[in-house]
Amino acid sequence: MKALVVDDDRVLADIVSFTLRREGFQVVQAGDGEAALKRLAEEQPDIVILDVNLPKAVPALDGFTVCQRIREKSNIPVILLTVREDEDDIVYGFKVGADDYVLKPFSPRQLVARVQAVLRRVGASTEAHSKQAGSLSFDPDRREALVEGREPVSLTALESRLLEYLMLYPGHILTNQDLIDHIWGPGGGDRDMLRQLVRRLRMKIEPDPAQPSLIETVAGRGYGLRKTG
Amino acid sequence: MKALVVDDDRVLADIVSFTLRREGFQVVQAGDGEAALKRLAEEQPDIVILDVNLPKAVPALDGFTVCQRIREKSNIPVILLTVREDEDDIVYGFKVGADDYVLKPFSPRQLVARVQAVLRRVGASTEAHSKQAGSLSFDPDRREALVEGREPVSLTALESRLLEYLMLYPGHILTNQDLIDHIWGPGGGDRDMLRQLVRRLRMKIEPDPAQPSLIETVAGRGYGLRKTG
DNA sequence: TGAACCTGTGATAAAGCTGTGATAATGAGG
DNA sequence: CCTCATTATCACAGCTTTATCACAGGTTCA
The missing domain is CATH 1.10.10.10 (Winged helix-like DNA-binding domain superfamily/Winged helix DNA-binding domain)
Incomplete structure (x- = not known):
């Protein structure tokens, strides 16, 4: 099971990666939207954990846009990380095709639960379609x-x-x-x-x-x- | 056998619903306390799975209050979902009439086990829809x-x-x-x-x-x- | 016997639901 | 900027569902 973690905050990315690795995931990281899309194609992960709050270094490639791009070309589940509790963010997240969201700060356990829940759900749906x-x-x-x-x-x-x-x-x-x-x-x-x-x-x-x-x-x-x- | 799932978290609600449906339950959902009480009257479910952590959109209608309202007007068993491991929560849950609680995160199997245990305890037979x-x-x-x-x-x-x-x-x-x-x-x-x-x-x-x-x-x-x- | 009550029956009007078509808003791509 | 696809919104006809009124026949009981 391979996960792609997209976050410009190195510390946070490492925490997430560590948590997932401990659960048996293989983890790849990306620091911005551009890198994310590149590694997505290269690595073909099973799930993406994506911080919506990406650096503005690459204009017009914030978390939502990246999520949208991902969804345009594949069906890989995406979990959004967001600090803002603004409901608009969440709604907008769903609108661009996110499968779930986790509000920061979160506990590792919480994150793992969400990831597994989403994977279970996706697994279930593909099973149904087959x-x-x-x-x-x-x-x-x-x-x-x-x-x-x-x-x-x-x-x-x-x-x-x-x-x-x-x-x-x-x-x-x-x-x-x-x-x-x-x-x-x-x-x-x-x-x-x-x-x-x-x-x-x-x-x-x-x-x-x-x-x-x-x-x-x-x-x-x-x-x-x-x-x- | 009909279950009412009350949760503002769509993803979690879907997981619970899916799990129960796979076990042969008919499932109805509600996103907040108000909707929950409405659908309770409409659908006459056999059991309620209720997230205590409901949105504050409707004031004074958190999970505990909803549970209390349900118990006021019917004898339908209620299972609480709670993230908090705080023992006070559990005690308070029982106080307002909950039949059991499940700590998040939980496995589907765990949930089903609790649901069936409660139904057995109440004396209902978990038979199929028809x-x-x-x-x-x-x-x-x-x-x-x-x-x-x-x-x-x-x-x-x-x-x-x-x-x-x-x-x-x-x-x-x-x-x-x-x-x-x-x-x-x-x-x-x-x-x-x-x-x-x-x-x-x-x-x-x-x-x-x-x-x-x-x-x-x-x-x-x-x-x-x-x-x- | 006759009044009070209940049930089954019929007719009718209001409210709700679905499918349908048309039209605006919205967003993506050239 | 314009065009096209997608989605949201509005309006309407036809049908179903439900509530309401009216009435006849039967039973009970004083």
Whole structure:
């Protein structure tokens, strides 16, 4: 299991690295955004721990931007480190695709817990996708959905999150609120947005969007993926 | 078996939810205390997993207070999640009526063990979603009722609550007031509404709605599910 | 017998939910 | 700067769900 630690603060980076190594991780470091992207390509880590507060030496490459770049080209989970307790930061972090955040100061134990939690979650989700719900499969790297016997369709970030989450529980109905919370984060979405998102996803993956066969609706409750796709 | 997970940390809530779902639970989430109380009334879960460290957005509604409110109005078991190892917290947790606590960080296995221990202690059977009574079965996920030898019928939210409650005590008569309180909450329904609801449910599930064989009426008292369906 | 009460039934109106289309805001890339 | 893709917001039709009113038939009991 390989981790990439991105932080300009050498001391903090060393603490994080030490903590992770003790847990059996192989660790690579980077001191700024540019180096991070370079080592990301070279090392292919399994997870990135990223300080949002990077030096301004390289303009326009703060933590959020780096996170965004990472997410554009891969699906490697990212955990953000932030001193600010400003909720905007966290929301923005999720917006650029972060998987979790840890507020500084943090205890080593806390960090390890988050890292393992995220890895477990990602592991779970890829497992689900490999299981292939019915005639559906999804490639999170390319963000492409594949319906049996048709061309692959590329999905947007939100569509991917929705599909991925639905595929975690094929045959089960997920509550509207549950989906909203998971896709947009707490307090970040409403039912209207969810409806539109489901609609767009259906347009892309349903053979006949007018009569959905993959994503089923339970009025007043939520949506789910049909098992007999 | 339905669980309510209350946590403002989306990631943690998702982990807990995933873990429980994998064990066959139906899971609902809430992001703060207010939502928790609302969904508690709506969803009637069998157990609550509650993070004591809730956001201060709603003042005076931290985890302990929420726990207290829950215990005031119902007997649903509550498990507290706490980061603090402070023994006072635990003591205080028990004081407001918690049934057990789990210290963060925890492993999924650990959580499941606690949940099942508490449920066993309370005397609930940890059975799968679909409930059965005689020739009747009900899928709360889809809100579909299945009468032996016929097509599944989809029920509305209220109809589901009624049927679910009746199925909890097959062969017993439940008081009108009891049913009303349980379905609409205290002070929320009247006998007329109940009559209509029973009527609509009968229309859907009774082979011959004019001569009910499943739901029996005891004049002046209430309704019940016949055991010899 | 007749009043009070209860139940089943029907009809109707208000409220809510979903799918749909159109349109603005937002952000990325040339 | 402009253009395109993505996302958010608004409005609306059709349907379902729910609450409310009205009424007939049955039972109980004084």
